[in-house]
Amino acid sequence: MTENKGFQLGTIGALTLSVVSSVSIVICNKALMSSLHFIFATTLTSWHLLVTFCSLHVALWMKFFEHKPIESQTVIGFGILNGISIGLLNLSLGFNSVGFYQMTKLAIIPCTVFLETLFLSKKFSRDIKISLAVLLLGVGIATITDLQLNILGSILSLLAVATTCVAQIMTNTIQKKYKISSTQLLYQSCLYQAMTLLISGPFLDKLLTTQNVFSFNYTPRVVGFIVLSCLIAISVNFSTFLVIGKTSPVTYQVLGHLKTCLVLAFGYCLLRDPFNWRNILGIMVAMVGMILYSYYCTLENQKKAEETSALSQAKEAESDPLLHVETGTTKLSDLPVSKDSVWESNKDFRA
Template identity: 70%
Template sequence: MGEMSGFHLGVIGALFLSVASSVSIVICNKTLMSHLGFPFATTLTSWHLLVTFCTLHAAQRLNMFENKAIDMKTIILFGILNGVSIGLLNLSLGFNSIGFYQMTKLAIIPFTVLLETIFLKKQFSRKIKFSLSLLLLGVGIASVTDLQLNILGTILSLLAIITTCVGQILTNTIQKRLNVSSTQLLYQSAPFQAAILFVSGPLVDQFLTKQNVFAYKYSPIVLVFIILSCIIAVSVNFSTFLVIGKTSPVTYQVLGHLKTCLVLAFGYTLLHDPFTERNIIGILIAIFGMGLYSYFCTQESKKKQSVDLSLGSQIKDKDGSPLLNIVHQDKDSQEAKKSAKNPLV
């Protein structure tokens, strides 16, 4: 029971850290890009991953965690896949309307459910599917506005969905099957993610913004926000791997849509973004869907624990029954011997 309560506290802590750090970095990056005129999102992400690796390397040198060797081919492919996923999401945003990009993010949950059902044989109950549908409906109402389709943007969105889903499923699978922590996996994969974005980032950003990141004039306030963004990103990257490892890719995506709702609310209160009744209704529906998802997950988890406990007790009973049989057999044999010695019986 103590281990289970500790596990639940760890999950709650990971979820809280993920929400707090993600909302903080969105507000920071929105200020950096919208108000200070720094539009180089992909390059900034490569800096995030580079700072994350340097921070984890320093922590590992200080013996704050133990480095665990993982197959190099697995790590390289995993790192490249995640790096490509980030680049494709940024390209999808650049070639599509904001509404279609939001639809792309919404599509990640059902596609993840589909992939886990087909390839990992994972079962999702009707209640879970209903709560996820309600969540997606609410987020769609709150965030999706215009839907403008084009062939290139649609292809990029499909590729972004596939790579993101596969990357997040692998994040969970690698941690569990290879018995590595989120810190160990992030430490080994971050250099490869940073490398792919460090090379492709400036090209992607120049293609999307028509500006050169190396020719940009960096003012002191821009540098301060870039440094702040990189510091927060360490927490974001760490909590992402932690949440996916402790829960599931679907739960992480649900958490991501909670962040979307919080960002909309913070944008209205802090940055005075436009807010309508449609946003309010959508956020309320989404929060209700998240509540149902959390409730149903908790109920199913309790049922699974009770089943595991009952199976454990049955196994113990089965393990104990042969000993009882031996005792009974010994008593029967002793009585038989007595009867053989006594002719009157």
């Protein structure tokens, strides 16, 4: 019971860290891109990852965590795939309308559910699916304003959804397969992510903005905001791996849409961004969906814990002969049997 409470507290802490850091970096980057006109998102992301790697290397040197080797092919492939997914998402935003880009992000949840069901044999209950549908409906109402389609943009969006889903599923799978922490996985993979974006970033940014990142006027204020953005990104990247490792890719995407709603609300309350009844209605519907999702996840986690406990007691009864002497002869059919778990609990702004 104590271990379960510790896991729940750890999960809540990871979710809170993810929300706070992501909203903070959105505010910082909005000032950097809108006010200071530094619009090179992909290159900025590569700096985020490079700073994250350096900080984790220092943490490893100070023995805050231990290095646990993973197969080099797995780590390199995983890191490059993550870098590609970030680049494709940025290209999707550049070649599509904002509304279609939001649709792309919404498509990540059903695509992840489909892939996990097909390849990992995971089962999602009807209640979970309904709550996800309500959440997606709310986010769609709040964020989608237009759906201008074009062939190139559509292809980029499909590739972005596919690579993002696979990368996030791999995050969860690798951590469980190799029994490593989110910090250990992030340390070993983020350098490959950073190198992928460092090489491709300037070209992608030139393609999207027609400007050269190296000829930008780096004033002290711009540099200060870039440094602040990179420091916040350490927390964003760490919390991303932490949340996916402790929960699932689906839960992380749900959290991402919550952050979208919070950013919209923050923008209206403090920055006086344009807001209308659709935004308010969408946020309310999305919050209902997220509350339902959290509620059903909690119920199913409790059910799974009870089934695990019953199975453990059954095994103890079978393996301990003194227990049979004390309690009398127990038939195998009288022992509690674990049922199949219906569902196993498991990046809105990219850092």
